[in-house]
Amino acid sequence: xxxxxxxxxxxxxxxxxxxxxxxxxxxxxxxxxxxxxxxxxxxxxxxxxxxxxxxxxxxxxxxxxxxxxxxxxxxxxxxxxxxxxxxxxxxxxxxxxxxxxxxxxxxxxxxxxxxxxxxxxxxxxxxxxxxxxxxxxxxxxxxxxxxxxxxxxxxxxxxxxxxxxxxxxxxxxxxxxxxxxxxxxxxxxxxxxxxxxxxxxxxxxxxxxxxxxxxxxxxxxxxxxxxxxxxxxxxxxxxxxxxxxxxxxxxxxxxxxxxxxxx
Numbered sequence: 001x002x003x004x005x006x007x008x009x010x011x012x013x014x015x016x017x018x019x020x021x022x023x024x025x026x027x028x029x030x031x032x033x034x035x036x037x038x039x040x041x042x043x044x045x046x047x048x049x050x051x052x053x054x055x056x057x058x059x060x061x062x063x064x065x066x067x068x069x070x071x072x073x074x075x076x077x078x079x080x081x082x083x084x085x086x087x088x089x090x091x092x093x094x095x096x097x098x099x100x101x102x103x104x105x106x107x108x109x110x111x112x113x114x115x116x117x118x119x120x121x122x123x124x125x126x127x128x129x130x131x132x133x134x135x136x137x138x139x140x141x142x143x144x145x146x147x148x149x150x151x152x153x154x155x156x157x158x159x160x161x162x163x164x165x166x167x168x169x170x171x172x173x174x175x176x177x178x179x180x181x182x183x184x185x186x187x188x189x190x191x192x193x194x195x196x197x198x199x200x201x202x203x204x205x206x207x208x209x210x211x212x213x214x215x216x217x218x219x220x221x222x223x224x225x226x227x228x229x230x231x232x233x234x235x236x237x238x239x240x241x242x243x244x245x246x247x248x249x250x251x252x253x254x255x256x257x258x259x260x261x262x263x
Contacts (some may be wrong), residue, residue: 051157062241230254
């Protein structure tokens with residue numbers, strides 16, 4: 001897998017957003033702190049104030065920042081933290097049950113805006129309109145000519161999870177590349193996808209459904225079951241700063257796994 005040079009593929013306004021989020025997540029800028037001025041950010045990134053303004057506007061709409069007229073821009077007081085959404089993962093479940101756990105990465109790929117269908121575009125709130133002329137000029141000045149349709153907007157990974165050498169879950173996951181640009185570079189045979197996302201971006205809320213479905217061919221091959229065999233499918237999406245961060249489908253062989261908990 002060739003590593004992506006994210007500095008050259010991420011639009012200028014998104015690089016500014018990522019840098020601000022990194023400062024917040026690292027604790028450099030804490031809730032209530034003032035961040036750098038628009039002028040300072042424009043000079044730091046070599047872009048126009050219009051591009052900086054777009055980054056700050058979007059972070060304000062996502063409730064990350066609070067802009068106060070005449071005072072500046074501040075880190076918003078969040079009503080959640082990095083861990084208030086509990087996301088269990090199969091690795092911890094199996095290890096706690098004293099079962100041998102392994103993960104095998106089947107595939108990883110970058111998805112551009114041009115590759116998206118309407119359903120996925122809507123789920124991740126991806127606008128297909130062109131960037132402003134000024135922003136395109138900023139990108140051209142710093143990174144060479146950039147085509148919006150070629151920009152990574154989602155990352156997709158497919159992983160088989162094993163318990164005692166038996167495939168027990170097939171994970172299909174999509175992640176907003178604009179929020180977690182280094183996600184695709186991780187070795188997910190060693191790093192759990194959910195743990196990595198929780199560490200990199202605070203999860204605000206989530207939703208899920210569980211359904212019984214017949215296994216399509218790809219899933220059946222991954223789980224080593226006959227096509228159309230019964231499976232339990234957990235579909236989950238989690239939100240960060242008001243928008244979907246990741247959407248995942250976790251397929252389980254119907255006779256090998258059960259969901260349980262306490263009421």
